[in-house]
Amino acid sequence: MNSTKITDIPIPAPTVVVQGNSPDAIHRTRDAARAFTDSLTPAPDPTTADTLVLVVSELVTNALRHGGGRYTLACPPAQTP
Numbered sequence: 001m002n003s004t005k006i007t008d009i010p011i012p013a014p015t016v017v018v019q020g021n022s023p024d025a026i027h028r029t030r031d032a033a034r035a036f037t038d039s040l041t042p043a044p045d046p047t048t049a050d051t052l053v054l055v056v057s058e059l060v061t062n063a064l065r066h067g068g069g070r071y072t073l074a075c076p077p078a079q080t081p
Helices: 023-039 046-066
Strands: 015-019 072-074
Touching: 015 023, 023 046, 023 072, 046 072
Parallel strands: none
Antiparallel strands: 015 072
16 A cells, blocks of 8 residues: 545535526525525635625615516625635
8 A cells, every 4th residue: 555645625516696687586696695604614604694685685676676587696605624
């Protein structure tokens, strides 16, 4: 045997991208924002997580209503310390 060590290298999670062009897609965006806050370490307190989801929802709604009717939200994977 040789002294080669095999180590597990974590595979980073992919960036979550949500695109929408109708009000029906807003719930997917909220779900993506919630999944993002749930993946953070340390986890934000529930009020902060709820506020982030609300802000994302408002921004998406404004993009649909006032910004041409389309949006793209990209949530990168949370970085581990």
